[in-house]
Amino acid sequence: MSQPKLNRRDFLKVAAVGAAVVAGAQAIRRAEASTPAPSGGRQWAMVIDQALCNGCGYCILACRAHNDISPELTWNPVLEAGQVGGKEVYLPRPCMQCSHAPCVDVCPVKASEYRPDGIVMMDYDRCIGCRYCEVACPYGARAFNWKGFDGPNPAVPEWGQPEVERRPRGVVEKCAFCYQRIDRGLSLGLTPGVDPDATPACVVVCPVNARFFGDLNDPNSIVSRLLAARPSFTLRADLGTGPRVYYLPATEGNA
Amino acid sequence: MAKLERLIIAVVCALVAAGVTLVAAEAQTPEPPAPTSSMTADKCTVCHKDIYDTWQNGAHGQSLTDPIFISSWEAQGSPGACLVCHATGYDPATGATQANGVVCTACHSPASANHPKDNMPIDATPVLCGRCHSDPRFATENWKLSAHYQRNMTCSVCHEPHSASMKSVAEEGSVNADASDLCANCHKEAMQNFPTSKHAEVGVTCVNCHLGFNVGSTDLMDFVSTHKAPDHSFVPTLDTCNKCHSAQMHAPGAAVAAAAIAVEESGGTPTPSPTPVATPIPLVSSQPVPVSPFGFAGLAGLLGLVGGMVLSPWLEKLYRNLNDKEGRK
Numbered sequence: 001m002s003q004p005k006l007n008r009r010d011f012l013k014v015a016a017v018g019a020a021v022v023a024g025a026q027a028i029r030r031a032e033a034s035t036p037a038p039s040g041g042r043q044w045a046m047v048i049d050q051a052l053c054n055g056c057g058y059c060i061l062a063c064r065a066h067n068d069i070s071p072e073l074t075w076n077p078v079l080e081a082g083q084v085g086g087k088e089v090y091l092p093r094p095c096m097q098c099s100h101a102p103c104v105d106v107c108p109v110k111a112s113e114y115r116p117d118g119i120v121m122m123d124y125d126r127c128i129g130c131r132y133c134e135v136a137c138p139y140g141a142r143a144f145n146w147k148g149f150d151g152p153n154p155a156v157p158e159w160g161q162p163e164v165e166r167r168p169r170g171v172v173e174k175c176a177f178c179y180q181r182i183d184r185g186l187s188l189g190l191t192p193g194v195d196p197d198a199t200p201a202c203v204v205v206c207p208v209n210a211r212f213f214g215d216l217n218d219p220n221s222i223v224s225r226l227l228a229a230r231p232s233f234t235l236r237a238d239l240g241t242g243p244r245v246y247y248l249p250a251t252e253g254n255a
Numbered sequence: 256m257a258k259l260e261r262l263i264i265a266v267v268c269a270l271v272a273a274g275v276t277l278v279a280a281e282a283q284t285p286e287p288p289a290p291t292s293s294m295t296a297d298k299c300t301v302c303h304k305d306i307y308d309t310w311q312n313g314a315h316g317q318s319l320t321d322p323i324f325i326s327s328w329e330a331q332g333s334p335g336a337c338l339v340c341h342a343t344g345y346d347p348a349t350g351a352t353q354a355n356g357v358v359c360t361a362c363h364s365p366a367s368a369n370h371p372k373d374n375m376p377i378d379a380t381p382v383l384c385g386r387c388h389s390d391p392r393f394a395t396e397n398w399k400l401s402a403h404y405q406r407n408m409t410c411s412v413c414h415e416p417h418s419a420s421m422k423s424v425a426e427e428g429s430v431n432a433d434a435s436d437l438c439a440n441c442h443k444e445a446m447q448n449f450p451t452s453k454h455a456e457v458g459v460t461c462v463n464c465h466l467g468f469n470v471g472s473t474d475l476m477d478f479v480s481t482h483k484a485p486d487h488s489f490v491p492t493l494d495t496c497n498k499c500h501s502a503q504m505h506a507p508g509a510a511v512a513a514a515a516i517a518v519e520e521s522g523g524t525p526t527p528s529p530t531p532v533a534t535p536i537p538l539v540s541s542q543p544v545p546v547s548p549f550g551f552a553g554l555a556g557l558l559g560l561v562g563g564m565v566l567s568p569w570l571e572k573l574y575r576n577l578n579d580k581e582g583r584k
Contacts, residue, residue, distance in 0.1 A: 056441040057424065058412075088443060157305040158415050158422060188373065197374050207412040207441070 036242070037099045037114035043216040044117050044177055044192065044244065046203070047223045047232065048092050051250040052210035055080070055090035058159075059202035059211070065160035066178060066201035070149035075141075075175040076202055085252040092211070094202065095120065095141040095175035096235065099242030103133035103142065103174075118244055119177050129170040138236050139243075142174045160201055177213075178202075193222055216244070299359045302371070306417050313419035315357035318342070340387035357387075362416065384410045388484075398487035413437055435460035464491040467498075 055078050063069065063076045081091040101120045104112045111126035112133055134142040148169035156162060163180045167173050178200035185191070185198020192198040193214035203211040214221030219228075226232075227246055234243040300307040310316045318324065318341045328337055338345040343361040344353025353360070360366050362383060363375040377383075381404070388410075389395055398404050403412070413434075415422050421434045438461040439446040449455050454464075466485040497504065563570070 054441045055443060061424070152305075157303070157309060157417065161303070161306075196379070207408050209407065 037101070037118045037120070038116050039099070039118075040116075041217070042117045044097070044119060044182065045214065045216045045223045046094065046177070046200070046245045047212040047226050047248060048245065049210045049212070049248040050081070050089055050091065051248065051254040052208045053078070053090045053092060054208060054210075055088065056207060058205045058207055059092060061155050061159040062201040062205035063175070065153065065155035065158070066163050066181070067175075068149075068153055068156075068162035068164060068166045069173070070145070070147070071154055072147070072149075073143040073145065073173060075143060075173065084250045087250070089250045091247070092202070093139060093141065093235075094177070094200075094245055096139055096241065096243035096245045097177060099244070100240060102136040102138065102239075102241065106132040106136040108132065115179070117182075119179050119182075120174075121176055121179065122172070122174055124165075124167050124171050124173075127171040129172065131172060134172050138239055138241065142172050144172050145169055159205070309415070309418035310359075313417065315361075315417070315419045317356070319356045379409055379411055381410050384416075393482065393484045395487075400488045400490075403487075403489070434462050434466070438462070438465070464495050465489045467491065467495050 057078055059076055060074055060078060064071065064074075067075065069075060076092065076094045079091040079093055081089045083089060097118055097120050099118065101112070101114070104114060104120060108130060109126050109128055111123045111128070113121055113123065115121050129144070131144055134144055145167055146169070149166055153162065163178075181198055181200060182192045185195060188197070190198035193203075193212065196204045199213050200211075203213045212222045212226055214223035216224060216227075218224060223246070226248065230248050232246045232248050234246055237243075314321075319338075324337075324341065328334070328341075331337075335345065335347060335350055338352055339347075341357070342352040342355055343358045346352070359375075363377055365376065367373040367375055381398075385395060410416070413422060414420070421437060424437055424440045442461075449461075462485075466487075466489065
């Protein structure tokens with residue numbers, strides 16, 4: 001019984017090869033993960049005019065109804081953002097649909113992915129509820145479904161009809177620009193941002209028309225024209241996440 | 256041979272089973288709703304039961320069955336003109352209606368034959384509501400004066416069209432029990448001061464002053480008043496203040512204090528009936544007291560004084576000229 005002897009040199013060789021393989025795999029994985037969202041075709045974006053928003057919260061209610069969200073969760077809160085010129089200013093905060101989304105990078109099971117039109121989509125069947133994405137998101141745009149949501153939705157039917165399946169317990173939920181409305185509208189030949197049936201519910205319901213939606217690659221879309229005409233900002237631009245939600249700031253003059 | 260027989264039997268069994276399955280499957284294939292224009296509320300109920308439930312008890316669902324409507328309609332000899340709005344698809348030529356009450360297709364029309372793949376149409380602007388809610392009695396003219404209308408807000412911002420009632424945004428622990436919750440939802444700055452005001456203390460809410468009934472009477476059996484609507488300009492008038500404060504209008508301090516005490520004694524609610532003011536108000540008549548001759552004389556004197564001062568250089572010259580002429584003679 002002669003056992004093959006593993007001398008020191010052989011061991012080091014094997015160890016070096018193994019380390020190289022692991023490092024290589026890691027590098028490939030990282031390169032894959034940090035791939036930004038594709039930028040061709042239609043690129044949906046939202047523009048929110050802070051000078052118009054009065055914090056009524058209709059968007060929250062319409063969002064809950066159309067996406068069948070539990071009343072305990074909010075995908076799309078309206079935050080108070082201090083005062084400008086003695087007037088309260090609000091910051092509606094949907095998911096930013098980042099071009100370099102930290103949530104997509106950290107997801108260990110690829111439940112968060114970019115759609116070709118830039119929407120950061122959740123695959124709720126893949127999500128294992130590890131909540132890494134919730135921690136990674138610098139905007140707090142993700143909500144964890146601690147409890148299953150049973151029973152009637154109090155926002156239905158007054159604020160709209162559910163259009164997507166209710167999520168099960170134990171997944172992280174988020175706004176996806178009402179992708180179901182966009183996709184259905186496009187299949188019917190409608191224009192998202194123009195036809196209400198193809199536009200995110202929060203944009204449609206806004207009583208003061210403070211939200212705008214459209215294609216960034218279309219120079220004639222309302223969002224392209226607004227961004228060209230007025231100064232705008234994105235949230236935490238320093239992080240390099242490339243948000244697709246733009247804000248038109250409230251100033252002393254227009255608040 | 257036995258093998259061939261077995262095969263034939265098997266094939267026959269298979270064909271029978273397949274045929275039965277086919278027939279059963281055909282029978283169970285659901286028939287799509289008939290794509291006609293006669294979409295009625297019953298058909299919509301198949302999928303939209305929650306909307307139907309809120310609709311049927313609201314003013315739109317009850318538009319033809321409401322006892323107040325029926326009694327005043329019959330009292331007027333059941334005119335067909337009422338059915339233009341109180342029913343759906345009224346044809347004045349035949350007197351026939353498509354459906355009783357304001358049903359789905361009254362607003363969602365023309366019905367899409369390919370629904371639900373195609374959307375049911377809806378014109379979510381005041382134009383659609385204005386097809387019936389257009390009469391001055393529905394305060395449309397006032398509504399067009401309001402800042403809401405001028406900022407392109409639609410009726411459905413405040414009103415839920417299916418239940419034909421106010422929208423509900425009230426959170427738990429809300430202080431207002433009426434539509435004022437809806438006002439407070441947007442007019443947050445006004446609501447920062449209002450709760451500490453005397454008005455809020457005595458239980459006055461936004462709608463008490465900003466939605467006064469300015470058309471129609473309070474008698475619900477009166478035909479005209481059944482169409483009454485609050486003033487949708489949302490601007491309070493002097494009459495609004497007078498509802499509670501008529502006793503305090505231009506009254507001396509004692510009367511204001513008395514009215515305030517009366518409010519407190521009545522359990523914190525403002526007294527709607529005005530208490531007569533004791534102090535006599537100076538009479539103002541269309542025929543004023545004539546001015547005395549001394550007044551006119553005084554006024555004329557003043558005018559003469561001014562005229563003399565202004566014209567004094569020329570007057571002096573004229574006086575000298577006259578004097579010189581007389582001297583030369």
